[in-house]
Amino acid sequence: MASLTANNQILNNNESKDDDSFKQYISFNIDKEIYAVEITMVREIKGWIPTTSLPNSPDYMRGVINLRGVIVPVFDLRTRFRHGKTTPGKTHVVIIVSLDERTIGILVDAVSDILTIAEDEILSVPDKDVNPEYVFMEGLVSVDKKMVAILKPRLLFNMDDVPETDVNAA
Amino acid sequence: MSDSMEQFKVIFFEECSELLVSLEEGLMLLQSGDNDEETMHAVFRSVHSIKGGAGAFGFDDLVSFAHIQETMLDEMRSGTLAIETKYIDVLLKAYDILVELVGMAQRGEDVDPDYGADVARAMKDIMNESDQPTSEIETKSEKKVKKVASGKTTHIFKISFKPYVELYQRANEPILLMRELQNLGELTVEIDTSALPDIEVMDAEHAYFNWDLWLISDVGENEIQEVFEFVEDDCDLNIIDLGVYLSPDDFVEDDQAGLFDVQDNSASDVKATKTVEKEKIPSTPQKKPKAEETVVSQSIRVELDKVDKLVNMVGELVITQAMLREQGGQLLVEQYPNLVQGIEELSRHIRELQESVMAIRAQPVKSVFSRMPRLVRELTSSLGKKARLVMTGEETEVDKTVTERIGDPLMHMIRNSVDHGLEMPDVRKANGKTEEGIIHLSAFHRGGRIFIEIEDDGAGINRDVVLQKAIENGVVTAEANLSDDEINNLIFMPGFSTAKEVTNVSGRGVGMDVVRKNIQSLGGRISISSTQGKGSKFSMSLPLTLAVMDGMVVDIGQEKFVLPLANIIQTLRPANRDVNMLPDGRSVMMFRDQYISLVPLYEIFGVKDAVHNPCEGLVVVVEGDGGVLMGFIVDDLVNQQQVVIKSLESNYELVEGISGATILGNGRVSLIVDIATVQTMMTNKHFVSENNGQNLSKNSDKSLPQAQLSMEIH
Numbered sequence: 001m002a003s004l005t006a007n008n009q010i011l012n013n014n015e016s017k018d019d020d021s022f023k024q025y026i027s028f029n030i031d032k033e034i035y036a037v038e039i040t041m042v043r044e045i046k047g048w049i050p051t052t053s054l055p056n057s058p059d060y061m062r063g064v065i066n067l068r069g070v071i072v073p074v075f076d077l078r079t080r081f082r083h084g085k086t087t088p089g090k091t092h093v094v095i096i097v098s099l100d101e102r103t104i105g106i107l108v109d110a111v112s113d114i115l116t117i118a119e120d121e122i123l124s125v126p127d128k129d130v131n132p133e134y135v136f137m138e139g140l141v142s143v144d145k146k147m148v149a150i151l152k153p154r155l156l157f158n159m160d161d162v163p164e165t166d167v168n169a170a
Numbered sequence: 171m172s173d174s175m176e177q178f179k180v181i182f183f184e185e186c187s188e189l190l191v192s193l194e195e196g197l198m199l200l201q202s203g204d205n206d207e208e209t210m211h212a213v214f215r216s217v218h219s220i221k222g223g224a225g226a227f228g229f230d231d232l233v234s235f236a237h238i239q240e241t242m243l244d245e246m247r248s249g250t251l252a253i254e255t256k257y258i259d260v261l262l263k264a265y266d267i268l269v270e271l272v273g274m275a276q277r278g279e280d281v282d283p284d285y286g287a288d289v290a291r292a293m294k295d296i297m298n299e300s301d302q303p304t305s306e307i308e309t310k311s312e313k314k315v316k317k318v319a320s321g322k323t324t325h326i327f328k329i330s331f332k333p334y335v336e337l338y339q340r341a342n343e344p345i346l347l348m349r350e351l352q353n354l355g356e357l358t359v360e361i362d363t364s365a366l367p368d369i370e371v372m373d374a375e376h377a378y379f380n381w382d383l384w385l386i387s388d389v390g391e392n393e394i395q396e397v398f399e400f401v402e403d404d405c406d407l408n409i410i411d412l413g414v415y416l417s418p419d420d421f422v423e424d425d426q427a428g429l430f431d432v433q434d435n436s437a438s439d440v441k442a443t444k445t446v447e448k449e450k451i452p453s454t455p456q457k458k459p460k461a462e463e464t465v466v467s468q469s470i471r472v473e474l475d476k477v478d479k480l481v482n483m484v485g486e487l488v489i490t491q492a493m494l495r496e497q498g499g500q501l502l503v504e505q506y507p508n509l510v511q512g513i514e515e516l517s518r519h520i521r522e523l524q525e526s527v528m529a530i531r532a533q534p535v536k537s538v539f540s541r542m543p544r545l546v547r548e549l550t551s552s553l554g555k556k557a558r559l560v561m562t563g564e565e566t567e568v569d570k571t572v573t574e575r576i577g578d579p580l581m582h583m584i585r586n587s588v589d590h591g592l593e594m595p596d597v598r599k600a601n602g603k604t605e606e607g608i609i610h611l612s613a614f615h616r617g618g619r620i621f622i623e624i625e626d627d628g629a630g631i632n633r634d635v636v637l638q639k640a641i642e643n644g645v646v647t648a649e650a651n652l653s654d655d656e657i658n659n660l661i662f663m664p665g666f667s668t669a670k671e672v673t674n675v676s677g678r679g680v681g682m683d684v685v686r687k688n689i690q691s692l693g694g695r696i697s698i699s700s701t702q703g704k705g706s707k708f709s710m711s712l713p714l715t716l717a718v719m720d721g722m723v724v725d726i727g728q729e730k731f732v733l734p735l736a737n738i739i740q741t742l743r744p745a746n747r748d749v750n751m752l753p754d755g756r757s758v759m760m761f762r763d764q765y766i767s768l769v770p771l772y773e774i775f776g777v778k779d780a781v782h783n784p785c786e787g788l789v790v791v792v793e794g795d796g797g798v799l800m801g802f803i804v805d806d807l808v809n810q811q812q813v814v815i816k817s818l819e820s821n822y823e824l825v826e827g828i829s830g831a832t833i834l835g836n837g838r839v840s841l842i843v844d845i846a847t848v849q850t851m852m853t854n855k856h857f858v859s860e861n862n863g864q865n866l867s868k869n870s871d872k873s874l875p876q877a878q879l880s881m882e883i884h
Contacts, residue, residue: 052729052839054818054825055775064818066833069486073822102821 021119027148028095028108030078030086034148035108036115036141041153043096043103045111048088059085060157062107067096074105075157099154106153115148117141122150175227178340182223183276184471189216190269191540197265198543201258210253214243215396220268222400224275226341231281232271235290239264242293257296263289266544323414324355327394329383330408335376337404344381350397355387474570477531481717484520484527485814488718491520492811493835528569528715535613535622536564538577542584542611549588556595556606557588563613568620569715572692576622576712579688583624583708584609586682591628591706601703603627620714625707631700633657658698662686690795690846691829692716693736719815721842723808723834724790726772727780731804732813732832732842739791739799741807746785759784759801761791766799769852771843774827781805794849802843815842827851 025036026045051063051074060079064071074094078086086092086107094105122139136155141148196213199206221236239261245251267286274281329351333344351357362380366372385394394409395402491513498513539561546559592598592607599605610625633654640646640660652660662682689696694712713719713736721732722741740761748760749768757768768789772780781787781803789801813832818825829844 050838052831052841054822054841055777055828056826064822064831064839066837066839069482069489069816069833071816071818071821071831071833071839073818104821 022116023119025115025117025148025150026095026111027113027115027143028093028111030081030083030109034112034143034146035077036148036150037095037097037106037153038150039114041097041099043098046094046096046105047090048092048094048107065094065105067103067105070103072096072103072105074107076107077156078107078109080156097153104153104157113143115141115143117143117150125149179227181471182227183272185223186220186272186276189220190265190272191536192216193220193268194262194265194540194543197258197262200253201255201262203255205253210243210247214240214247217243217268219399220272226400227275229271229275231283231285232268232275235264235271235286236268238290238293239268242297245297251297260289260292260296262547264293269544324386324388325414326412327385327387327391328408328410328412329385329394330380330406330410331383331398332380332406333377333401334404334406337401338375338377340401340404342401342404344379347397347401348381348383351383351385351394354389354393354397355385357386358384360384474531477527480527481531484524485717485816487520488524488812488814489833489835489837491517493837496835524718528717529567531570532567532714533570533573534565534567535573535576535620538573538580539564539611539613541577541581545581545584546588546609549585553589554594555588555592557592557609558606559584559609559611561611566613566615566620568712569717571716572620572712572714575688575692575716579685579710580611580622580624582681582685584611587624587626587628587706587708591626591630593629615714616711618714619711621709621711623707623709625705627705630702630704630706631658631661631698632702636660655699658700661698662696686795687846691844693719693734717815718812719842720810721813721832722790722810723813723840724788724802724804725806725808726775726804727777729775729777730808730834730838730840731771731775732840733790733792733802734842734845735810737792737794737845739793741788741790743788744784744801749784757784759789761799761801764799766791766801767852768801768803769848771802771804771848774848774851775841792845794845798849800845800849800852802848813840813842 024039026039026042027034027036029035046067049065051065053063054061054073060076062074062076064073066072076086078084086109088107091110092107093109093111094107095111096103096105122141124139125134125137127134136152138150138152141150193213193216196209196216199209200213217236217240221233221240224232224236242251242257242261246253246257251257264286267289271281271286331344331347333342337344348357348359360382362382363378365380366378372378387394391409391411398405398407401407494513495517498510501510503510542561543559546557549555550557587609588607592609593601593603595605598607608627611623612625613620613622615621637646637652637657637660640657640663641648643663645660645663646652662685686696689710689712692712693716694710696708696710698706698708700706720735722735722738724731724733744759750758750760750765752758757770758765759768768784770782771777772782784801784803787803787805788807790804790807791799791801794800813834815830816832818828818831825841827844827848828841829847830842831839832842834840
């Protein structure tokens with residue numbers, strides 16, 4: 001984890017020098033599917049720790065964890081994609097993502113890579129307009145002949161519905 | 171630069187809100203007939219400072235409006251305009267507009283050019299009426315004449331002024347400061363250029379000059395300090411009162427007289443001599459350097475963020491300490507005496523540290539109270555009533571987490587008192603009362619809580635009307651025999667309003683129930699007492715902070731929940747015969763000669779593997795809304811401890827029945843039960859179950875559908 005964070009740092013530094021049309025993504029997998037989120041959103045990657053479940057919450061909401069004194073909700077991406085519930089073990093990781101003023105955790109099987117992707121490499125999702133469910137997908141990209149779906153975590157867990165609250169209260 | 175500009179803006183608006191508070195206070199004092207000179211000055215200074223700051227940031231609308239207000243105040247201050255109530259009323263209106271203008275400037279909104287024009291007009295009219303010169307310069311010169319003529323003692327001040335480079339960066343000009351000083355009296359200026367390097371190495375943007383200024387004036391040291399108000403952080407400033415000034419004739423030594431031969435050219439420009447003269451202080455008979463008084467004031471301005479961080483960090487410390495205690499409790503004292511003792515000491519110190527840190531963030535309730543006079547003014551003028559708001563205990567301190575959230579309920583209650591409590595002036599007169607009603611808002615500390623009371627001398631609660639209404643609404647049955655107190659408290663029931671007509675002030679049925687809900691969500695309580703014809707008194711008690719709470723940690727299945735200790739009455743394991751089932755499936759338990767509902771928390775929170783039978787687990791008897799007792803079924807008690815309250819909403823959303831979360835000694839998150847909403851959840855559940863004829867209280871691991879649990883939102 002430490003090395004990865006350090007890596008991020010270097011990559012982030014490089015990014016600023018790079019052409020603006022390139023962006024970096026962290027890719028991770030659930031079963032054989034590969035997904036990615038923009039690296040600038042990722043705060044850290046944490047091994048799975050048991051959560052405290054919240055009553056009356058959606059099934060993909062795994063509960064909350066204590067991230068250095070801040071209560072952070074953890075979402076199960078597998079459940080969100082309707083592939084059942086993850087049974088987390090030692091290899092599972094939680095990607096801690098910053099969405100503006102909120103911090104959330106996404107439970108995935110494993111982190112796989114850091115990708116540098118040019119904007120024009122990102123292909124559109126077929127039938128995106130037809131199926132409103134697909135709004136959380138920014139686009140698709142082919143890396144080493146494998147498809148990677150780029151996600152927009154904000155839309156994935158409906159964080160826009162969350163009412164405005166006092167940030168200091170945390 | 172733009173960043174630091176933004177930063178100054180933030181500071182400016184912070185100062186504005188403080189200045190506005192003192193402005194309003196001053197105006198209220200003046201209105202009550204307290205024509206103290208100091209108050210008048212304070213009022214003037216507030217407007218002046220706002221205008222000054224606004225000018226620096228280019229808020230022109232604000233400046234031009236404040237200017238008119240300032241001019242009027244200046245006339246009052248100098249005595250050319252009488253301090254009359256009708257004028258103060260206009261100034262209060264102007265204050266309201268000033269508040270709005272500051273707000274608009276802060277939000278970056280455009281100001282309608284006509285905004286406040288009528289009040290500005292009114293102020294100008296008053297000034298023209300008084301038939302006196304209105305221009306600032308004229309009043310100032312007038313003042314000076316007055317000063318020379320007045321028999322006040324004149325002092326000599328030595329002002330050492332060393333600007334930092336920041337002073338120039340913030341576009342302040344020493345010459346302007348000196349001109350201002352000149353307005354206060356006779357000024358002699360000396361510049362020290364010794365720090366000026368050769369021109370080759372000189373940095374044009376550096377500050378090289380120091381000044382020694384001698385001022386002969388009858389003003390106090392504070393007024394001199396005020397001249398430097400906007401730059402005091404950006405310079406070395408030392409003001410020394412050298413004592414009473416004797417006119418040059420009194421000086422025997424020639425050179426001293428020469429230095430102060432200013433009487434003849436009193437209106438001259440600032441004199442700058444380019445020589446450095448060391449310690450050329452005239453010795454006067456009563457030389458009294460006031461070193462102590464020039465020391466910086468004993469408070470500092472700190473960003474709230476920094477304090478919040480500190481509070482959070484101490485919160486973490488409390489958690490770590492709880493963990494250490496938990497672990498340390500298993501150690502044998504004989505084996506590790508020092509370690510165990512150390513942990514004990516640590517606990518004590520942390521508790522003390524926490525109290526000190528919380529004290530930093532404590533604010534006087536004044537910050538909330540100060541909004542109320544304006545509210546009363548607006549209400550009385552729109553309702554045609556007369557009322558005076560008396561406030562006591564404004565200095566009572568409470569954590570800012572509380573002050574932030576009592577504003578709305580308090581405003582609602584004041585509104586209620588003015589609208590429903592106070593009678594119209596003619597009615598009051600007929601009843602032998604003064605036309606002007608009095609509303610007394612007070613705050614005080616008692617038993618680790620803060621009490622806030624709102625008392626009016628109005629009509630009081632008409633219990634017949636309230637009872638009638640309650641029967642109409644089906645809140646109580648016609649046969650019910652209620653005590654006076656019980657009837658009074660009916661006004662806290664949802665949808666209850668006794669106003670005969672809906673005014674635009676209150677009476678829409680969204681009333682005291684919401685107030686009570688808000689207060690309860692803060693862990694507070696509210697009650698009312700009332701005497702018909704004499705008035706009513708609302709009194710509420712609130713915790714001093716929302717950051718920490720004493721809680722009881724309980725086990726329910728695999729999860730740990732925290733119950734607020736303040737609500738817990740007793741914990742017991744009932745005998746089988748004490749637990750009974752109602753026909754609708756609810757369980758009740760005999761407790762202190764009454765049947766109380768048993769609340770299956772495991773079901774409400776959908777916890778698996780929990781103890782369902784209260785006779786095998788424990789029942790925690792808690793007091794809910796309106797003093798209703800309930801028995802929460804839990805597996806076991808873990809311990810009683812202080813918990814740091816954390817928000818679920820900051821990263822997720824509000825969870826029904828849960829008021830927040832905390833971190834226990836083992837690092838795990840635990841949820842804090844919100845007793846009031848659990849109570850509502852239970853009530854609604856029964857409502858549903860009665861209507862559908864379904865028995866929802868049967869054990870089921872599935873959580874109840876959201877719709878059935880959602881509480882009524884008003």
